[in-house]
Amino acid sequence: MEFNTKKLPASVGKWGMILTAVGAIMAGAAFAVDSHRAMFGYLWMYMFLVSIGVGSLALVALEYLVGANWSTPFRRVSEFLSAIVVLLAVLVIPLFFGMHDLFHWTHADVVAADPILKGKEPYLNTPFFIARTGIMILIWIIFYLLFTKNSRKQDITKDPALTAQNVKYSAAFAILFILTISFAAIDWMMSLEPHWFSTMFGVYYFAGTLVAAISIAAYISVGLNEGGYFGFKVDYEKYYSFGTLMFAFNVFWTYIGFSQYMLIWYADIPEETFWIMNRMEGTWIYFSLGLIFIHFIIPFLILLPRSSKTNPNLVMFMAMWLIYAHAYDLYWIIMPTYFKDGFVFSWNELGFFILAFGIIALVFNYMASKFNIVPVGDPKLERGLHFHLN
């Protein structure tokens, strides 16, 4: 099959550069003004990139694992985005230097005076933390390389055995993904409040990454398909699948979030409730209520009717909405540790937000210019292109 894929418009790269530059300058300024505060903004951006990068990698694995074919024509979008995991290895370095600002438990005097933190020391200590981080990022990079190498090789050889191999990798990655993403959540976000604990926390972050990853895949895929960049055009039925998955993952996130909140609220044990109380004090209560509307009620009602899941403009709009909603969710998790009294959002934080989108645009643009935007050698592609609902 021949695909007359169009090159991405130059504006993508241009905007990527502008966003990155503006974001970097603002982030730099934020560090210069208040490095402690900026460190939290940086962590927020980093976690957002982890969601997009690792979540996209998980979507790629998921497609192989369940044998879906409707998504095969769009798989490269997620593959390109998962290249972010390579960048994560570089971007993590400032975090190591900022650990003292971020994590209470890195202060030796605090730990010495606190029997609970003392008890956690075998896990929460700097060398082990860095080692865990390294291993997690290494796992992501290895699987990123494994998947994409086979996928690209298939463009030329069209060998179905490569798909079979990737299915095997996917099975292994599925387990490692859930483990790494859980421990990423525990290490980088839960341990910001080292006294607090919730067994659900890893699953909560995992649910959020899926929402972000499917939304960004939907946004880019629908946009490229509508613009004719793939060299083929599939009908709206495929957007239905995107819409449904966005809807489903979002409801799953809500389910996890509600369960976690409700159980802590109901049992009312002080060692758990303080984390929630922190998010209900001062102006944070409005932010928390906003989370319910932005991340659940509004997308739920909009995405519920079948017609909105096949409307390309609405799918793109809601995809972007949910990407923001995920950033909002991460802000809600990370920032109350720094802003104890009430919620603050200023240029200090905005810079990191812009930087994150700049990085995503640049990575995608780079990958799209270098590699095939359609997995032309994938044996499932043909079925994917002629996919019909029912």
Place this chain on the structure above:
Amino acid sequence: MIKKIQNFFKEFNSREDDEKRSGKIYAVTSLFDTPNEIMNASTEVADKGYKRFDTFTPYPVHGLDQAMGITNPLVGPIAFVGGILGCFLALLMIWWMSDANYPNIIGGKPFFALPAAIPITFEGTVLLTGIATVVGMLVLLNKLPKINNPLNDTEFMKHVSSDKFGIVIGANDKNFSETEVRDLFQSLGGHSIQNVYYRESNLTDKTPLFDSKFIMTLIAVAGLTALVSYFTLNYVLYEVVPFDWMRHQAKINSQSPSDFFPDKAGMRTPVEGTVARGFMPYEYKGLPDSAVRLLANPLPASKNILERGQDRYNIFCSPCHGYFGEGDGRMNDQFPKPPSLHNNKVLNWMDGNIYHVLTNGQNVMPSYESQISRDDRWAIVHYVRALQRSKNAKDQDLPK
């Protein structure tokens, strides 16, 4: 008996099967062999402008809706309305029952706590969505149940329920003409083209649901069920263990005999020397009051103790002694009048003497040991002292 039932069914069915078909034509039917043929045929029939036609397949064939030019726009909205209704009814129920009608504090939570209301609200939403979907689809949209459809029990139906595909064009279509329809089917490759006629019972408009016999039977069954349940629950099962509302239990009620003990008495006297909680034995029991001169009031004369003493005094002492201890109580006509508590004898008593009288009794006054607890007796002593002081106040007692 079984024969009889079988015969009944036989009769019932033969009536159904052999029911005379009236001469009035209902529709023309045709069968097709493959899914592709039925797709083409449906498209053609729709293109010819027929409205009252339908396609019959043993299973849902994809794309037939488009071929026939039909959509199913109503199922979703019906489900949605059911869901909204379920959600609001559940919330309303929880709020009204747990906040408005009978508020009850549970676990220190608000009367109407939203997080705790969400599970039931969710279930209510799902329940009514499901019921609305199924009832809406079957009854409102598909007009079922309908057992007397003229197509039922025809050869045509036997085929489309198994392995063939069929098209029916109704006689009530405005373009209907028997010969044209037959020709159309012929040209599309259909076979077994047949007319279906109305059953005679279909020609009347009577709905069996409103048949008076049917309604009477329903009422009779409902009434009988209610009566039987009422009598079973309230009379038949009333004395039957375990349905007897726990009236028969393997325990001894007070004042009732028991075969378990040799003396057949259910209530037992405590072992000698048993001391009930809060009832320390009184060591001067029965002794003259001179013995207790040195017993001191263990309670401070604080405000709340005095109030407690007043409260107890007014309940237990005032009927005879009067509210102010002057011996002018409300029982004066029935009982001998006690001496005033303000006479010199009592004024000069030690606290212990008053306590002793309360505990031990004196003359016609019985012991109050079992009615008034030890601390309360001492509180009364304080109160009596206060009464005495107020009745015999000196200048220095007046507030400055």
Place this chain on the structure above:
Amino acid sequence: MSYDSTYTREIPLVEARSGFKEIDSVLTHPLDTKPTKGWWIAFAISFTALLIGALSLANTLYFGIGEWGNNQPVGWAFDIVNFVFWIGIGHAGTLISAILFLFRQRWRTGIARFAEAMTIFAVMTAGIFPIIHTGRPWLAGYLLPLPNQNGVWVNFASPLLWDVFAVSTYFTISFLFWGIGLVPDLAVLRDRTTNKIKKTIYSVASLGWNFSNRNWSNYERAYLILAGISTPLVLSVHSIVSFDFAVSVIPGWHTTIFPPYFVAGAIFSGFGMVSTVLIIVRKVFDLEHIVTINHLEKMNKILLATGMMVGYAYAMEFFIAWYSGNTFEQFVFINRAFGPYAWAYWIMVSCNVFFPQLFWFKKVRRSIPITMVLVILVNVGMWFERFVIVVTSLHRDFLPSSWAMYAPTITDFGLLLGSFGFFFTFLLLFLKALPLVSIAEIKAVVEGAQPSIHPHPHSSNGEHK
């Protein structure tokens, strides 16, 4: 979806091309014939178990629940363990019929009806336990928010009440789902049968279904919506069951991961039970080309996946118990793994996490005898999971002076056995009374059943666009 080795062609769901008539006769065969000897033996066994259960139940009702081994501090034991176990078994049916339907996993058609029936019978079995656990089950009407002479209402803040709503909704929706799936099949039976009595029953039960595409169109949409609402419903039901434990402050019960952990466990145990029964049924009723080895392999994969999820939850609970720094939390988990009930804990872990790892090997997944052994172990392991959660968390709580061991009585075992008898008796009757594979759905996935041409859309007046 599963493909052949080139990933271009789906493996057909029904092995060997079958005619529609042949499908009709294969699937209605068990209904048209007298029960075989094997069926009677199975029925005799399960009915005996049911009778034993009935005796134990009579004993419980007459003398009260003091006949059970529950006593302070272990106030919940076999009753709740069995309830959670059977509710969990039910979840596989809804998963197969709803979630796999939404994910367009067409292989579900071969097993959906059967699994849905299992859901209904499992929920019925489960429902017995909380009701008899109340002590006077004939007063169960007070569980519902009905006006009564006391003027009070039920406690809406109690997860036990949420259970009442969740389980009854779950039963109703599963029954509707199963019921509307049966309607077209009953119509097939109606048109096939020559027996007058059967014909009357089928005519009434099929509601006069007439295979019209205008009806199918609404029917399919309604089916999709039901699948859509059943999916969150199935999640909610076991989540609410988990709330029974998790809203408390008992270490080992109060942990936030309980809802998804219970759901994963429920699906896991349900698939275990579906596989166990299906392996026998496909052999006995000669359905090996409709419920193929591919079906079993897929179910084994789901068992592997859900088993890992359950393993994740075990590990996370353990880790967070240590991480929490809370002595009581830490003690409960140490006590589970190394205390007096360690045997139960390790049965649970090995049956649910270790043994299913064998499913990584394709040879194991496609071997029926090994699968049979492993799925039975899954059933055992999941029963013990609930036992571990309920009993070990209670028997040693905050106050060491009130620690005690729990020992079930013969009545407890009788009720457990009886629950299996109840479930299998219904299942065996179902197998002889209704088509155990959806006739209409299986026809729709036979090769060549769907047209190879696609229609062009009409405008509303029937003209071409």
